[in-house]
Amino acid sequence: MSVPRFWRKISKRYNLEGTRCTQCGRTFYPPRTFCPDCRRSGEIVPFRFQGKGEVVTFTVIRTASDAFARQTPFVLAIIRLDEGPRVTAQVVVENVSEAHIGMRVRSVFRRIGTEGDSGVIYYGTKFVPDVPYPEG
Amino acid sequence: MTGIITYGAYIPRYRIRLEEIARVWGDNAQDIIGGLGVREKSVPDLDEDTATIAVEAARNALTRREIDPGEIGAVYVGSESHPYAVKPTACTVGEAIRATPAMTAADYEFACKAGTAAIQTCMGLVGAGMIRYGLAIGADVAQGAPSDALEYTAAAGGAAFLIGRDDPIARIHGTVSFTTDTPDFWRREGQNYPRHGGRFTGDPGYFKHVQGAAHLMLEQAGTSPGDYDYAVFHQPNAKFPRRVAEHLGFTPEQIRPGLVVPELGNTYSGATMVGLAATLDVAKPGDRIFVTSFGSGAGSDSFDVEVTDAIEAGAFRRDAAPTVRQLLSNPIYVDYAHYAKHKGKIVMQ
Amino acid sequence: MRDVAVIGIGCTTFGEKWGTSFRDLFLEAGTLALEDAQLPGEQIDALYVGNMSAGRFVEQEHVGALIADYSGMASRHVPSTRVESACCSGSLAFRQAVIAVASGLEEIVVAAGVEKMTDVETSISVDALAAAADREWEGFVGATFPGLYAMIASDYMHRYALTREQLAEVAVKNHRNGALNPIAQFRSPITVETVLRSSLVADPLRLFDCSPITDGAAAVILAPLERAREFTDAPVKVMATAQASDTIALHDRRDISTLDATVAAGRRAYEMAGLTPGSIDLVEVHDCFTIAEILAIEDLGFCVKGEAGRLTEEGETALDGRIPVNTSGGLKACGHPVGATGIKQVCEVVQQLRGDAGRRQIDGAEIGMTQNVGGTGASVAVHILGRT
Known part of the structure; x- marks a missing residue:
């Protein structure tokens, strides 16, 4: 992905900033600037998601494009955010066999990819199992 | 403050x-x-x-x-x-x-x-x-x-x-630094890994600067090691902070909560900071914490910290x-x- | 609107065609179609070409003009239009050609599809295909095409009683059919074990659940039905053309295990033809992955949701089954030159309706259907063709 294209959505990718239609109340992440239900009568405002959700479905990517080849195998999932919308994201787990449908997850800040060794680093949101920290 | x-x-x-x-x-x-x-x-x-x-x-x-x-x-x-x-x-x-x-x-x-x-x-x-x-x-x-x-x-x-x-949650009563040009550890531009002076990193590096800053801090604050509940020192390993604490007159009990290096290793710029965080994790209102970092090259920053009631509010x-x-x-x-x-x-x- | 008929078909062999260029591919399919329609070529009024990504695969855009030129139509300034809708490009070129003839604006029209995929490294072709999904919110985070269909399969297997073996049976059946098809990329039968022993690509999908990377082209020639017998003894009538859209990203779908665009396009097609699923004698569906054939069988109304695995296992979708699916071998065994696939599906159905399908022939086939999918279901085209 080109630098301007990544940069344009940095705050959305880092902070799960989506949108909400004030007409029908539906929330959007990835963000939409046009409500598919209310169309022109809807007013779209920014809406920030809390980063908690549940795995709706998932896969383990074993063969990836060049940009992700060094990360395989990794879990890719569709996650339903608690506020409603669904998003595609990686789930970071100790062992890929941990992943399951219905798994509770929370968002974390990670490297998504890089443009080779000298190019830009793309940061963004991934998810991890939402389990309490053990007693210290 | x-x-x-x-x-x-x-x-x-x-x-x-x-x-x-x-x-x-x-x-x-x-x-x-x-x-x-x-x-x-x-x-x-x-x-x-x-x-x-x-x-x-x-x-x-x-x-x-x-x-x-x-x-x-x-x-x-x-x-x-x-x-x-x-x-x-x-x-x-x-x-x-x-x-x-x-x-x-x-x-x-x-x-x-x-x-x-x-x-x-x-x-x-x-x-x-x-x-x-x-x-x-x-x-x-x-x-x-x-x-x-x-x-x-x-x-x-x-x-x-x-x-x-x-x-x-904690007041910082004061901070001082002690800095010299000491090539004990370095990484040249374009190099992947740092190099260091081996045992030279000890006395002329770590100990001279940590003790230098610590003495200045105690002098400025008008305090002695016994006035503190906890102390945190830079921890490239467990040996250096233990020895410098002893030289300065701090006890093993004072440095215990902040000495995380045995299980964590040296997180370089994070080391003193994580040690202070670990100490704040257990501190109570009124606790006083003495903090001294060390960076090669070389210098140390010392802090006189006092935990307030806000940490439990x-x-x-x-x-x-x-x-x-x-x-x-x-x-x-x-x-x-x-x-x-x-x-x-x-x-x- | 007037009725439209297919009067000629042509298809290259499918496979890794190292010695054949993008231009060669198109020309071969077009020539075969003209020969089939016994047309010298001067009568062609317009060209519609389905092509997904010549820009990425052969670094050539403007392929409508290129094809007109190399087909000898530039001197007559015949209009040539490229149609792009990812893997559904071929069917949409066909649909545009049907609309052009039906409207009366044009008489004799070529609908073609072409894709030359092996001139670039596999990683580049994989990335080009990933552009059919949402690059910003799927591809950016590491989604591959097999990965997205694998998430459909995970969802489906979690909710319905589809076994891993039943899923493998889709590939086994399509390889069996492909073995009987002279143009197919893979012409050897496989077993369930072949599929289950192949390497995991994206759980639960394995290598033999996936369609291959293929070079190929296909072309058909359309004319008004009333004039069709000037060119052929066996014109095939276009009984319905339908198309539907859905969200570009899989995560935004109403139901991950239903291609609503297939359901919508299917309903429109049945309505236009005045038919029901029970009237269809054979269907070519978009089995880019085995799970996609399972969804297509259900979403087109051949059985209820959750039953397609059992239907496949019991042989109901085989050549001698109740509703033969992918007699050509499908995308899985015949190959999947993405822009050409929709046209190849039409070629297969026309062959079957003419009774020319050789050892794959479905006896007495009167009505056939095609279903072609773009992306993970954001575009679907359904066509119904009938013997005249």
């Missing part, structure tokens, strides 16, 4: 045991573990670096206390492993905590004390009334060349401290984010091959 408004730490879950590193290089593991007082060290995940660690630490700090990120007027990230040589980690952190754009930001480098240098800068800006809050972070995915002595301790982690004046929720002890528990151990992969030490096409 300026102080710490909130704080947070972050440590990746992966660990490698020193025995495993010694196995690969044919070293005697027991000699090394005994000499360093370090058993294992943290290793970043494949997609973790100084920026992601800094962001997670900062977010943990802001989880503990509700602060309008727009009121954060400065973000400084100290590290010797910034992901970019040119392009600030601090901007990424600022964006990821929604503090942008009305803020100043910069990356700091002063070997292992860049994080405490960031605290001092924030204190100055807050004290001068230029900003309401400043965020100081020390974080590293520390570098050590394969088979070098540094490889046994170079670890990943960091901590973030929000500095301000309003209702701090409603606005600050210490248990809303993980403690350093919690971050250290439940590790995932890797072998040297996976460690090399995680650290990008394998030459790829």
